[in-house]
Amino acid sequence: MIGRVILWLAVLWVPGLLWVQLANEAKWKKNIAVGVTMPLEGREDPVVQDLLRRYRTWVGRACGGSMAMGLVLALLPLSMGESLTLCMVWVDGMLAATALPFLHFNGRLRQEKQVRGWRRPAAAQERVVDLSALEGWGRELSPLHFLLPGLVSLAPVAGEWMAGAQVRGLVLLTFPLCVALFYCLYRWCFRRRAEVVDDNGARTQALTCLRLRYWQRTALCGAWLMGGMSLALWWGFYSPVAAGVVMAVLTVGAVAAMAAMELGLRRRQEELTADSGQGFYVDEDDKWLWGMFYYDPNDRKLVVNNRVGNNTTVNLARPAGKVLMGAVALLMAALPLLGLWLVEEERTPVCLTLTQTQLVAEHRGVVYAVERADIAGVELLAQRPEGMRRNVGTAMDTVLKGDWSAAAYKRMSVCLDPRQGPWLLITTQSGECYLLGDSAPGVAEALFQQLDGRT
Amino acid sequence: MLLKLDFSQPTPIYQQIRDQVVRGIAAGALKPGEKLPSVRALAEDAGVNAMTVSKAYQLLKQEGYLHTDRRRGAVICSRAGGAVPQRETVEALGLALSELRLDGVSLEQALALCRSLYENGGTQGGDGV
Numbered sequence: 060m061i062g063r064v065i066l067w068l069a070v071l072w073v074p075g076l077l078w079v080q081l082a083n084e085a086k087w088k089k090n091i092a093v094g095v096t097m098p099l100e101g102r103e104d105p106v107v108q109d110l111l112r113r114y115r116t117w118v119g120r121a122c123g124g125s126m127a128m129g130l131v132l133a134l135l136p137l138s139m140g141e142s143l144t145l146c147m148v149w150v151d152g153m154l155a156a157t158a159l160p161f162l163h164f165n166g167r168l169r170q171e172k173q174v175r176g177w178r179r180p181a182a183a184q185e186r187v188v189d190l191s192a193l194e195g196w197g198r199e200l201s202p203l204h205f206l207l208p209g210l211v212s213l214a215p216v217a218g219e220w221m222a223g224a225q226v227r228g229l230v231l232l233t234f235p236l237c238v239a240l241f242y243c244l245y246r247w248c249f250r251r252r253a254e255v256v257d258d259n260g261a262r263t264q265a266l267t268c269l270r271l272r273y274w275q276r277t278a279l280c281g282a283w284l285m286g287g288m289s290l291a292l293w294w295g296f297y298s299p300v301a302a303g304v305v306m307a308v309l310t311v312g313a314v315a316a317m318a319a320m321e322l323g324l325r326r327r328q329e330e331l332t333a334d335s336g337q338g339f340y341v342d343e344d345d346k347w348l349w350g351m352f353y354y355d356p357n358d359r360k361l362v363v364n365n366r367v368g369n370n371t372t373v374n375l376a377r378p379a380g381k382v383l384m385g386a387v388a389l390l391m392a393a394l395p396l397l398g399l400w401l402v403e404e405e406r407t408p409v410c411l412t413l414t415q416t417q418l419v420a421e422h423r424g425v426v427y428a429v430e431r432a433d434i435a436g437v438e439l440l441a442q443r444p445e446g447m448r449r450n451v452g453t454a455m456d457t458v459l460k461g462d463w464s465a466a467a468y469k470r471m472s473v474c475l476d477p478r479q480g481p482w483l484l485i486t487t488q489s490g491e492c493y494l495l496g497d498s499a500p501g502v503a504e505a506l507f508q509q510l511d512g513r514t
Numbered sequence: 515m516l517l518k519l520d521f522s523q524p525t526p527i528y529q530q531i532r533d534q535v536v537r538g539i540a541a542g543a544l545k546p547g548e549k550l551p552s553v554r555a556l557a558e559d560a561g562v563n564a565m566t567v568s569k570a571y572q573l574l575k576q577e578g579y580l581h582t583d584r585r586r587g588a589v590i591c592s593r594a595g596g597a598v599p600q601r602e603t604v605e606a607l608g609l610a611l612s613e614l615r616l617d618g619v620s621l622e623q624a625l626a627l628c629r630s631l632y633e634n635g636g637t638q639g640g641d642g643v
Contacts, residue, residue, distance in 0.1 A: 188560050190544075191515045243544035252559045258516055339516075357521040359563035381601035 078122035088328040090336040094350015095168040099336040117160035125153035144398025165350040175400035183345040192253035192263040211286035217291030234289035244279035273324040284313040408498030420474035420495040436486040515543040531570035541635020550588040
């Protein structure tokens with residue numbers, strides 16, 4: 060139940076955020092709205108303004124409808140796996156539904172631009188470079204700026220490793236790696252390109268400096284989020300509920316900060332280019348398929364900046380760009396498979412068998428085999444041990460498996476069905492501990508009697 | 515100053531860069547002592563190979579429009595030339611004038627066009643380049 064609530068809470072707000080971003084596309088920034096560049100004359104045209112008004116309405120309907128649909132689906136009494144499958148199908152549907160108004164009105168605006176003679180024929184193969192705006196963008200961030208969040212995120216790793224909890228340390232190592240990833244994103248996923256809108260050099264310089272500054276803030280925000288998450292997860296090993304709340308607060312705070320930065324940059328771009336488009340202006344529409352995907356065979360760069368806002372994308376004319384975008388599309392389409400996999404996990408029973416030489420617990424390819432000769436002690440537990448916490452593994456309503464800890468047992472391997480007790484607590488001669496069970500009633504008791512007789 | 519690189523033109527990109535920098539100097543948009551962006555920065559921005567930009571800069575350097583300074587990089591310089599035009603320039607002008615003549619442009623019109631281009635740094639309008 061809690062898992063389902065967390066699952067839906069994690070995604071139900073996305074249409075709201077998408078609405079804010081997509082509705083913002085209707086505001087003119089750098090002479091662009093809904094992925095279409097127009098001169099000032101076009102921007103003030105009543106037909107164009109009416110199209111933008113209708114676009115906003117349709118975006119509102121798509122996002123509102125998606126959210127309402129999500130709320131209904133969230134209330135369905137389903138298992139975790141079924142909920143995840145439905146949720147992922149909903150995510151794919153929601154993304155498609157919210158993209159449709161953009162695609163439709165981008166086409167309508169392009170058509171209007173063509174008919175009204177606002178399209179510059181030379182623009183298709185042209186690239187404009189402002190020689191005076193290529194340098195002097197302000198100070199770049201050094202790796203040292205990422206060092207402090209990196210050290211903060213490393214502290215829990217060091218703490219766990221010094222305490223001998225190698226697995227937990229490895230799990231926590233994800234966060235310093237993410238800090239390093241944010242540095243790499245900052246350094247290599249941002250194209251150092253001047254934001255030329257027209258022949259106003261001061262405007263270009265201002266837009267370029269702003270963009271770099273916001274990109275730096277975003278990267279640092281991400282790095283510090285990872286530092287905070289590392290501390291919160293560390294705390295979560297000892298106080299799961301409180302740490303869960305802290306992690307939720309951190310996530311909400313980071314999403315809010317990122318959204319504020321994106322909208323803040325967009326607002327500045329809007330203000331700075333409010334009077335642009337009167338004489339010469341840059342028009343790169345022909346390089347942006349449906350106003351969304353960058354395709355320019357003459358551009359050697361793979362990672363390029365989005366025209367408005369703070370994001371980056373890839374050049375689909377480069378082979379690596381096609382592979383990356385294809386992989387993302389495939390991943391999105393395959394999201395529901397994740398839920399189906401979970402359904403299988405839920406439905407497959409845990410099997411506990413005793414052979415001549417081994418006690419074997421098995422669940423969907425995960426096998427825990429204990430040599431009978433190695434068993435030092437067997438207990439039949441009617442209650443699971445106090446303070447059981449998962450280090451690495453699965454925790455679902457129908458199966459618990461993986462590497463766990465408990466108050467009385469520092470570390471144990473678990474494979475059992477939590478609905479079907481009692482469970483066997485096996486201790487080996489080498490000091491390893493196993494908590495095993497079967498989904499069928501009576502199996503654990505029968506095996507206990509056989510094993511207890513032997514020991 | 516804006517560079518407009520047109521990839522649909524048969525003129526190579528390095529030549530377009532060279533030509534537009536020369537025009538920029540003639541029009542006063544680029545002044546002697548002014549620093550040009552580094553080869554890397556210009557290549558990154560334009561999305562072209564660094565060798566292309568390097569070739570354009572080499573050409574400009576050979577022709578005396580640019581000199582490279584160890585500290586400042588590529589810097590515009592005033593060409594220390596006399597009043598006598600270079601042979602290649604005269605040949606190019608001769609060819610262009612022949613084409614105008616074949617197109618039916620009169621001497622007066624050609625001279626007026628030359629004057630306009632000369633005064634505007636090689637461009638007919640005041641489009642910045």
